Amino acid sequence: MATILVVDDEMGIRELLSEILSDEGHVVELAENAQDAREFRLRQVPDLVLLDIWMPDTDGVTLLKEWAAQSLLTMPVIMMSGHATIDTAVEATKIGALNFLEKPIALQKLLKAVEQGLAHGTAAPVATQASGKPAAGGPAAVASAAALPVLAGDGVQGAAPVVQMASISFDIPLRDARDAFERAYFEYHLARENGSMTRVAEKTGLERTHLYRKLKQLGVDLGKSKGE
Numbered sequence: 001m002a003t004i005l006v007v008d009d010e011m012g013i014r015e016l017l018s019e020i021l022s023d024e025g026h027v028v029e030l031a032e033n034a035q036d037a038r039e040f041r042l043r044q045v046p047d048l049v050l051l052d053i054w055m056p057d058t059d060g061v062t063l064l065k066e067w068a069a070q071s072l073l074t075m076p077v078i079m080m081s082g083h084a085t086i087d088t089a090v091e092a093t094k095i096g097a098l099n100f101l102e103k104p105i106a107l108q109k110l111l112k113a114v115e116q117g118l119a120h121g122t123a124a125p126v127a128t129q130a131s132g133k134p135a136a137g138g139p140a141a142v143a144s145a146a147a148l149p150v151l152a153g154d155g156v157q158g159a160a161p162v163v164q165m166a167s168i169s170f171d172i173p174l175r176d177a178r179d180a181f182e183r184a185y186f187e188y189h190l191a192r193e194n195g196s197m198t199r200v201a202e203k204t205g206l207e208r209t210h211l212y213r214k215l216k217q218l219g220v221d222l223g224k225s226k227g228e
Contacts, residue, residue, distance in 0.1 A: 007036070047118055060092070186215055
């Protein structure tokens with residue numbers, strides 16, 4: 001798992017890249033302009049930066065120059081643009097950018113560039129979280145309850161999942177019971193598919209964007225559901 005900073009003034013691009021990279025198991029931080037990116041870099045060194053060239057306040061190449069001049073360009077940076085010229089891409093590379101992606105970005109090109117960028121980076125590994133175990137089911141168990149199958153594992157990839165029973169009370173409002181059931185249902189499939197949103201979408205019959213929003217709405221911790 002790596003921390004990736006996405007810097008782009010277009011909300012749609014930020015959300016799309018966040019969804020894709022989160023699905024790959026990364027922690028994604030978002031910045032809508034150069035100032036947000038500056039502030040984040042002063043607080044933390046990301047493992048990789050995806051940096052848009054054309055932004056309203058300060059363009060990406062100027063920000064790249066700032067980081068280089070301040071000795072803050074200690075992480076791999078991949079530039080992105082739908083309008084940049086070859087000269088701009090070459091300039092960014094000379095300053096220290098690792099790669100350049102042309103918008104609209106093809107999924108496979110994005111994933112390959114990110115993989116290469118992370119392999120190239122020399123930043124320290126991201127600290128693991130205190131607990132990597134998947135949640136054991138929605139709300140706390142209540143005596144009078146309906147049993148739901150939930151996968152519980154130790155977070156080791158390839159390990160056979162163990163089915164446990166999560167309990168949902170019949171004495172709570174229908175809406176709360178429905179949310180609890182859906183939370184347990186999705187956690188079950190996330191654990192079974194090792195956190196792959198693509199496979200979970202296929203299993204549950206939901207479009208991936210709808211599935212992602214549903215999980216956010218239910219408060220499902222995607223990070224803890226990853227098998228990696």
